[in-house]
Amino acid sequence: MKKIINSPEQVVEEMLQGVALAHPQYVKRLEGFNVLVRAGAPSPKVALVSGGGSGHEPTHGGFVGKGMLDGAVAGAVFTSPTPDQVFEAVKAVNGGKGVLLVIKNYTGDVLNFEMAGEMAAAEGIEVEKVVVDDDVAVENSTWTTGRRGIAGTLFVHKIAGAKAEAGGSLAEVKRVAEKVIANVRSMGMALSPCTVPAAGKPSFTLAEDEVEIGMGIHGEPGTHREALRPADEIVAHLMDKILADNPVAAGDEVAVMVNGLGGTPLMELYVVNRKVAEILGAKGAAIAKTYVGNLMTSLEMAGFSITVLKLDREIKELLLAPADTPAFVQF
Amino acid sequence: MTNVYVAAIEAIGEAMIRNKEYLTDLDAAIGDADHGINMVRGFEAVRGKLGALPPEADLATVLKTVAMTLISTVGGASGPLYGTAFLRAAAVAQGKSAVDGATAVSLFMAAVNGIKERGKATRGEKTMLDALEPAYEAFAAGVGDNKPLPDCLELACAAAERGIEYTKTIVATKGRASYLGERSLGHQDPGATSSYILLKALNDFCRRRPAEEA
């Protein structure tokens, strides 16, 4: 393992200290907890709290700020944070209008956030939750845990965050978040694995010419492995799966996110985006907004995911509203 | 004099440490390669917390301490699940000064039911329940037959071991491994394995100290 760390045990703590030192105008660290909250928290509006395992930076701490999250809870690398930590975040950001928990659909995240919600409810804090499940790589059936939550979660932060910033009630913010979840789909692929610091070795291996299609953001295996193909063919395959699940028609408006998993040059992400735009254009869909970057990463994994969000007037307006956070600034 | 309940939990913690890499490797195959790391992080914290308890701490206090510590340090799916199990067992142990057969059965049952309620899973979904539920049934049957408690624990371990073998033959429909669908076949469930390790450690502990029960 070759990493710029001091020790695997200290990596989350030292990262959080680094974030707080870099962005004091945006965030503050909750003393004694792995929680970042808005510098001015609590504020008299509905608050959004998200979180998950670490290793996905800038998710989630990088999106704490105006128009997005109020609190972000960092678990151990790739491991959901614990209920007490989430509960502290909820208490710290609750401004009396209630708190929305934005959870990615993994059993661990759901169970820990649910327990935190129960603790908050017991203290009289109004808490609602939404569970994001945008990854079309894994089948959605009543017999399974459902789809995973990946990069599409960012659109939930952005759009529900804008609604909260505009003074929406907890019920309205939740409704908007659920609308985004119903309309957002993603799928990814990986060229190379990543190494969780505490594990010291990669959680899987891929041959030099092999890629994993549908790879999860914690290195969970995807749908299958295949030989590396040209970018356009890979993108066409991922877009087929995404659009099969949530078809776009001529005249539809969409937002696109091409997300790097941490070890992929922007150059390649732009090559991907070119083909994504071509495919959507051929369907007659209008792309209202495109985001390209390393937004929900998987440590140093090489690979990317594509997210397509179908817009209506309400969520388009909220998507385009200003936001100001360490990792997401929009005027 | 050392507290027997604390010593038993410490024996479980040592077994988790010995099996850290094994559990993590099992999780690497069908999950996200952290189960051993999670369990060890939890049980190391438990050791610290138990060390701070007064030596006369009763079973309920020890179980509650284990529960709260696991809930606040493990994370992942296994943290709330094992944490809830210990919490429910603690509630049953409340006010009990000795553990007889009937109490042991209701402790075990409360723990298993806690996991079922929290995780909304049933047997056959390739989770820790595939080791724990048959283990509970074997244990309760042994107690029903008036067998000595260590023998009942032995039966529970054997059932849990068959349970982890069984997890290799089924497709996961709960937890992270369910994302794999058919690709989870042939692999042993990490959570079922840690449950077996827990019971085995408890069994070994009781065999070393035949006079006492945990």
Ligand SMILES: Nc1ncnc2c1ncn2[C@@H]1O[C@H](COP(=O)(O)OP(=O)(O)O)[C@@H](O)[C@H]1O
């Ligand atoms: N709903 C559930 N009910 C019971 N056990 C579960 C459930 N979901 C997952 N598990 C157990 O948790 C284990 C995984 O634990 P761990 O790796 O620590 O958490 P995570 O999956 O969040 O990384 C699985 O092997 C399985 O036995």
Ligand SMILES: [Mg+2]
């Ligand atoms: Mg795991």
